[in-house]
Amino acid sequence: AQSVTQPDIHITVSEGASLELRCNYSYGATPYLFWYVQSPGQGLQLLLKYFSGDTLVQGIKGFEAEFKRSQSSFNLRKPSVHWSDAAEYFCAVGALGTGRRALTFGSGTRLQVQP
Amino acid sequence: KAGVTQTPRYLIKTRGQQVTLSCSPISGHRSVSWYQQTPGQGLQFLFEYFSETQRNKGNFPGRFSGRQFSNSRSEMNVSTLELGDSALYLCASSLPRENTGELFFGEGSRLTVL
Numbered sequence: 734a735q736s737v738t739q740p741d742i743h744i745t746v747s748e749g750a751s752l753e754l755r756c757n758y759s760y761g762a763t764p765y766l767f768w769y770v771q772s773p774g775q776g777l778q779l780l781l782k783y784f785s786g787d788t789l790v791q792g793i794k795g796f797e798a799e800f801k802r803s804q805s806s807f808n809l810r811k812p813s814v815h816w817s818d819a820a821e822y823f824c825a826v827g828a829l830g831t832g833r834r835a836l837t838f839g840s841g842t843r844l845q846v847q848p
Numbered sequence: 849k850a851g852v853t854q855t856p857r858y859l860i861k862t863r864g865q866q867v868t869l870s871c872s873p874i875s876g877h878r879s880v881s882w883y884q885q886t887p888g889q890g891l892q893f894l895f896e897y898f899s900e901t902q903r904n905k906g907n908f909p910g911r912f913s914g915r916q917f918s919n920s921r922s923e924m925n926v927s928t929l930e931l932g933d934s935a936l937y938l939c940a941s942s943l944p945r946e947n948t949g950e951l952f953f954g955e956g957s958r959l960t961v962l
Binding site for chain 2: 767769774775776777778779782823825835836837838839840841
């Protein structure tokens with residue numbers, strides 16, 4: 734069974750500082766990986782996705798993530814955090830090629846940004 | 849292009865009642881998935897529909913059901929509500945291509961069971 738672990742429940746960074754959110758996945762086949770962001774009372778917005786190819790993927794709002802197969806990781810990074818980035822971030826894994834769109838989500842990391 | 853629309857946004861029910869939630873996908877999207885989000889269990893997959901057929905189902909009791917109409921709109925129903933069913937129910941739509949899984953989420957329907 735596939736699973737996703739986000740080890741950090743809550744992270745606080747200062748505005749302008751760099752950010753890295755960790756994500757480890759477990760899946761027996763070729764995964765496809767996502768990062769979503771959720772603001773309070775809102776749905777989830779896709780930040781970026783990885784299916785294949787270049788292991789460094791660029792997303793919206795200046796985010797990027799790197800897929801490391803050997804470490805089963807897909808960490809999210811941003812060089813300089815803005816106050817508007819405060820939200821909850823979810824990593825998710827899906828099954829490539831099955832035609833199924835059932836994603837397994839991590840438990841989320843809540844990001845707080847200090848002025 | 850309009851996004852995924854979920855109605856109602858908020859609702860309060862009492863134990864034992866049933867509830868129906870509605871989801872209108874993005875125009876042209878024929879796949880609709882439902883997720884339950886709670887503080888304790890996080891985001892959990894409920895079911896997925898494509899062309900009016902349920903293609904995949906998560907590990908939820910039979911009280912949770914859904915359907916999809918010919919216009920791709922979907923509804924989910926929860927019967928005999930329990931306190932633990934209080935959650936944000938998120939609907940997501942996607943294009944039915946095999947090698948993609950990008951989901952576009954609505955803002956959710958927040959159900960409170962008293």
